[in-house]
Structures are given as C-alpha cells and as structure tokens.
Amino acid sequence: MYNYYPWYPMQQSGGFSPYAANMGVRQQNGNGNGNGDGNGMLSMEQSYIENILRLNRGKRANVYMTFEGNPDWQSMVFRGIIDEAGRDHIVLRDPEAGRWYLLLMVYLDYVVFDEEINYQYPFE
Structure with missing residues (x-):
C-alpha cells in the first residue's frame, strides 16, 4: 500500500x-x-488550504489532482465553481456539464483561479 x-x-x-x-x-x-x-470553524490565524478555498466560494477554479498508481488516469484537471471546502475535501460544481464533484484533498496538487482570490494571511 x-x-x-x-x-x-x-x-x-x-x-x-x-x-x-x-x-x-x-x-x-x-x-x-x-x-x-x-x-x-478554524481560526483565521491558521492559513490552511480549506480556509483559503472557503474564502473563495463561488469562484471559478481549475483543480489539478494526481492519482498515483492509476493506469487509466494518473492526473486530471477538474473545472468548475467552488461550492464548499472541508478539511479533507472540495465540492466543485460544473454548471456546463451539470455535475458536482466531491474531490479528496489527499490528491490535490494545486488550484488555479481565473480571477483574483480572497486571501487573509495569518495574524493580519
């Protein structure tokens, strides 16, 4: 394993x-x-990916993920609007395809936004 x-x-x-x-x-x-x-909720003094994603609910994003050891699709890009984010997951909505994705953070590589993001650095 x-x-x-x-x-x-x-x-x-x-x-x-x-x-x-x-x-x-x-x-x-x-x-x-x-x-x-x-x-x-986590304290805003802690800069976690889930907090940053929560600050950017409703924004369009490209979520890049890698699934190691999978011969069919080792890496994928999910495109949609961020609906929710939790400690171990992201809920992404794709309105064009009419789909919702529940993505696990363990596979997350990075997230690209099409617009400026909201971000609050710890201790501001």
Missing part, C-alpha cells in the same frame, strides 16, 4: 506527529475541537 505521507513518522514509534502540535491548542481552548472560536 502506498504511504501518502512518508515524511510523517508514525506516532506509535514515539516520533514526530503532525497532530501533536495541535494538542496544546485544543487543551488551551477547552472546547476539544482545536478551534479558536468554538463555532466549528
């Missing part, structure tokens, strides 16, 4: 875990979900 995150040693081995850094934030907030505001 292909390991998508080979640079993260397993937590069981006592090595580094990307989730360990968030544990202090969760404990400080007291709400247990790692958010700064307690309403289910």
Whole structure:
C-alpha cells in the first residue's frame, strides 16, 4: 500500500506527529475541537488550504489532482465553481456539464483561479 505521507513518522514509534502540535491548542481552548472560536470553524490565524478555498466560494477554479498508481488516469484537471471546502475535501460544481464533484484533498496538487482570490494571511 502506498504511504501518502512518508515524511510523517508514525506516532506509535514515539516520533514526530503532525497532530501533536495541535494538542496544546485544543487543551488551551477547552472546547476539544482545536478551534479558536468554538463555532466549528478554524481560526483565521491558521492559513490552511480549506480556509483559503472557503474564502473563495463561488469562484471559478481549475483543480489539478494526481492519482498515483492509476493506469487509466494518473492526473486530471477538474473545472468548475467552488461550492464548499472541508478539511479533507472540495465540492466543485460544473454548471456546463451539470455535475458536482466531491474531490479528496489527499490528491490535490494545486488550484488555479481565473480571477483574483480572497486571501487573509495569518495574524493580519
């Protein structure tokens, strides 16, 4: 099985875990979900792809994805309008084709917009 995150040693081995850094934030907030505001959204002090995509809902985008090990379609471009974005997914609507795509972030390479994007850098 292909390991998508080979640079993260397993937590069981006592090595580094990307989730360990968030544990202090969760404990400080007291709400247990790692958010700064307690309403289910991530704090704007954190610049994550999902937050940037949420700021740009309704904009047309080209989403480039790579599916390693697939002999039929190793990479694809999905074109449409960003409807939603979550921690592990993007919902893209293609009005010309009448389709909606639920795309997994694990396959995401990059996103190209046809217009200026909304972006708020952390701590502004």
